[in-house]
Amino acid sequence: MKKIAVFTSGGDSPGMNACVRAVVRTGIYHNLDVYSIMYGYDGMIKGNIKKMQSHSVSNILQRGGTILKSARSTEFRTKEGRQKAFEELKKHGIDGLVAVGGDGTFTGAKIFYEEFGIPTVGCPGTIDNDIFGTDYTIGFDTAVNTALEAIDKIRDTAAAHDRIFFIEVMGRDSGYIAIECGIGGGAELVMVPETTTTIHDVVKSLKGLRKSKTSSIVVVAEGDEEGGAADIMEKVKSEFKGEDKEFKVTTLGHIQRGGSPTAKDRILGSRSGMAAVEGLINGKSNCMAGIINDQVVYTPFEECITKSKPLKEEYLRLQELLSI
Ligand code: F6P
Secondary structure, X not given: OOEEEXXXXXXXXXXXXXXXXXXXXXXXXXXXXXXXXXXXXXXXXXXXXXXOOHHHHOOOOOOOOXXXXXXXXXXXXXXXXXXXXXXXXXHOOOOEEEEEEOHHHHHHHHHHHHHHOOOEEEEEEOOOOOOOOOOOOEOHHHHHHHHHHHHHHXXXXXXXXXXXXEEEEOOOOXXXXXXXXXXXXXXXXXXXXXXXXXXXXXXXXXXXXXXXXXXXXXXXEOOOOOOOHHHHHHHHHHHHOOOOOEXXXXXXHHHHHOOOOXXXXXXXXXXXXXXXXXXXXXXXXXXXXXXXXXEEEEEEHHHHHHOOOOOOHHHHHHHHHHOO
């Protein structure tokens, strides 16, 4: 292996830059030529590829977003698109790839590897923490802390006005952000896609709270089966008719995707980036370099994308128990 390329794809996440920096510098350390591909798979198709030096990744470790930009490519979903991408990589002599992203990124990487055989190792970059094969994903810790800071602030105003707040956090198919924010932020209730909580359950819980609780926080993962926080709030509110209760909604949205990465995300990104390059050098491919129990583990893409990572039962119980 002589020339490798790195790209970021799907939703950006804080710590991706730390990962890119580690890939570039680990590659150079091992005497590889390292290239960057801008805009993920789209950039691969368009040949948006350039050689990186050690200084190309200076001063990015502490920055959110991704200097390589990101995109969700529809063309790469087609065989023609992937063929074009392969031709571009061939033109540059790329013989190894590091893909930083989530399950969509790894689904593309797996198909591409099976079709064209360029060795590829992934790094888990998504705020959702929904990837099998790693305890945490790059960006999750920062996103939780960002959301938590917002929840603390909302709690102040909720308490001042005796209001019930429904706060929506990200997590399309996963309640990881919601449950950790719920525990850390002392939420009265957390609604996640992994468990069923009906409107009736929400109403019952809120009505059953001890009298000394005059305000409440309900954290809702955006992918909850009852809908988004705004829908849920309206349905719950209609069950409180005639009662002197005020309801409010806050959707935290993309604020959770930005910001300077926490130490955890910088270190996870750096470890995963180094492991991906050293994995490629040692013959690993079609797999992701994750961290399980503080050890680097290479998990086949197939498992990363097909196996689910269930929420910890203990976390669900802890949140419920502490909200009485
Ligand atoms: O996958 C990460 C994520 O932030 C999800 O939590 C969210 O549903 C989605 O990306 C939003 O994607 P976009 O930025 O493309 O709207």
